[in-house]
Amino acid sequence: MIKQLRLVMMALASLAILSSCSGTQQGDSNYKDASFFSMNDAGELNRPKGFRSWVYVGTPLTPNDMNNGKAAFPEFHNVYIDPVSYDHYKKTGTWREGTILIKELVSVGSKAAVSGNGYFMGDFIGLEATIKSKKHFPNEPGNWAYFSFTNPTEGTLAETGKAFETNQCNACHNASAGDDFVFTQYYPVLSAAKNAGENVAPENTAKRAAAAGN
Numbered sequence: 001m002i003k004q005l006r007l008v009m010m011a012l013a014s015l016a017i018l019s020s021c022s023g024t025q026q027g028d029s030n031y032k033d034a035s036f037f038s039m040n041d042a043g044e045l046n047r048p049k050g051f052r053s054w055v056y057v058g059t060p061l062t063p064n065d066m067n068n069g070k071a072a073f074p075e076f077h078n079v080y081i082d083p084v085s086y087d088h089y090k091k092t093g094t095w096r097e098g099t100i101l102i103k104e105l106v107s108v109g110s111k112a113a114v115s116g117n118g119y120f121m122g123d124f125i126g127l128e129a130t131i132k133s134k135k136h137f138p139n140e141p142g143n144w145a146y147f148s149f150t151n152p153t154e155g156t157l158a159e160t161g162k163a164f165e166t167n168q169c170n171a172c173h174n175a176s177a178g179d180d181f182v183f184t185q186y187y188p189v190l191s192a193a194k195n196a197g198e199n200v201a202p203e204n205t206a207k208r209a210a211a212a213g214n
Helices: 002-021 083-092 170-176 188-193
Strands: 055-058 077-082 100-108 121-132 144-148
Touching: 055 188, 077 083, 083 188, 144 170
Parallel strands: none
Antiparallel strands: 055 077, 077 100, 100 121, 121 144
16 A cells, blocks of 8 residues: 555656646747746846847947947846747737846957957956846836946956946937837847747748858
8 A cells, every 4th residue: 555655656756847848948938928037025137048049139249449448348248038028029029018128248369279360258356237127117218228247456246236327228228229129220130030930940941141251
């Protein structure tokens, strides 16, 4: 009897594990409504973890030596988007409630490599995030808010971030971003994904520009 009971308990545990795993599949309604961020009681964003496993969007760079030594953002920006919002954007061409993009800041390191001269990544130096949420930011334009976890004096990341004032980030995005406060015009990964279709892999179907001259 005891042996049979143990077998039943093991079977139930296995079913629970399978159920938990299935909840992370694209087609599951719970996964589609998943949230990839949380706010604390003070209204601050808890620093998201594991974002490098999300969808990689791109890495823009505006270096100092191309901006008279005073670039507003002289570092690499590795940008990631949560996978549910990426799938939603493919299907609908819009950003869902709860969309979050992470921007990991990386310094410009060496400017020479065996392949030639250029801009190569150095050290991780900061982390920022932007979120679309009518629930949390009903008074922000487009319901977008912007956060930083960078601690420039200690070289560490804060565990929470307070939203920037509207005129610090939101106003620029409102005026210049290509698609609902997101600079999609600088991210071909997102441009190719928009309205591509729920079950389409844009990386396999996106058109390629003709190669530059030799």
